[in-house]
Amino acid sequence: MWYIILIIYILLCIYYGIYFYVRMASIHISKEDYYDKYKRLQNLNMGFKYMFFPIPLATIHELYLKRLKEYRYNPRFSKLNGKQLTLLDSEKEIAHLNDGQLIEENIKSVDYDVWVTEDRSDILILRYYGESCRSYIECDECNYEANGRVRTEIIKIATYDSYGERINFYECKNCNAKTSISETIPMKVRESSSSSSSGSSYSSSSSSSSSSSSFGGGSSGGGGAGVSW
Numbered sequence: 504m505w506y507i508i509l510i511i512y513i514l515l516c517i518y519y520g521i522y523f524y525v526r527m528a529s530i531h532i533s534k535e536d537y538y539d540k541y542k543r544l545q546n547l548n549m550g551f552k553y554m555f556f557p558i559p560l561a562t563i564h565e566l567y568l569k570r571l572k573e574y575r576y577n578p579r580f581s582k583l584n585g586k587q588l589t590l591l592d593s594e595k596e597i598a599h600l601n602d603g604q605l606i607e608e609n610i611k612s613v614d615y616d617v618w619v620t621e622d623r624s625d626i627l628i629l630r631y632y633g634e635s636c637r638s639y640i641e642c643d644e645c646n647y648e649a650n651g652r653v654r655t656e657i658i659k660i661a662t663y664d665s666y667g668e669r670i671n672f673y674e675c676k677n678c679n680a681k682t683s684i685s686e687t688i689p690m691k692v693r694e695s696s697s698s699s700s701s702g703s704s705y706s707s708s709s710s711s712s713s714s715s716s717s718f719g720g721g722s723s724g725g726g727g728a729g730v731s732w
């Protein structure tokens with residue numbers, strides 16, 4: 504019995520080790536720009552698997568973090584004129600962000616990096632998830648990631664036989680638009696003695712906006728047009 508468990512564990516270690524290493528290598532050798540590589544690597548989130556399979560994954564996780572840093576902070580060059588771009592610090596980047604972007608930065612839903620050439624002939628603004636990105640969704644009115652939940656109302660309590668329903672009310676920190684989204688509360692589970700009454704995982708049926716983030720391509724402001732690399 505233990506022997507079989509050990510074999511399965513070793514096979515899983517090998518599988519995850521190869522899987523993540525190959526995926527990371529394919530991203531690393533691709534011709535994409537750093538920003539696209541960063542996003543692809545971020546999507547390859549290994550979660551906490553590296554804690555359960557530390558033999559291959561702890562090292563790979565170190566490499567994962569190192570690569571993310573590289574793709575975000577390595578020197579970039581303008582696609583317009585090939586000149587080197589410099590990353591502005593948080594004080595200097597303010598001048599290049601609009602009011603909505605500054606609010607996103609203040610509430611930490613988005614973290615912007617602003618890269619400029621020395622002569623300001625190209626300005627590249629890149630969006631990254633902020634520390635509090637999970638607390639905000641995109642506003643339907645202004646499209647900034649500034650819609651924060653202000654209160655929740657339970658419409659129907661979940662029972663062992665039926666789903667419940669709650670409505671989350673949001674207010675946009677940027678344009679003050681108010682929206683609400685209804686969510687299904689999962690049914691209670693009978694077996695578990697310590698069942699959570701309202702559950703933490705739920706499927707949401709949205710009345711207005713979806714909560715998907717819109718971290719598309721890096722937008723280039725000011726003089727520049729294309730995404731530089």
Ligand SMILES: [Zn+2]
Nearest residue numbers: 642645675678
């Ligand atoms: Zn808004």
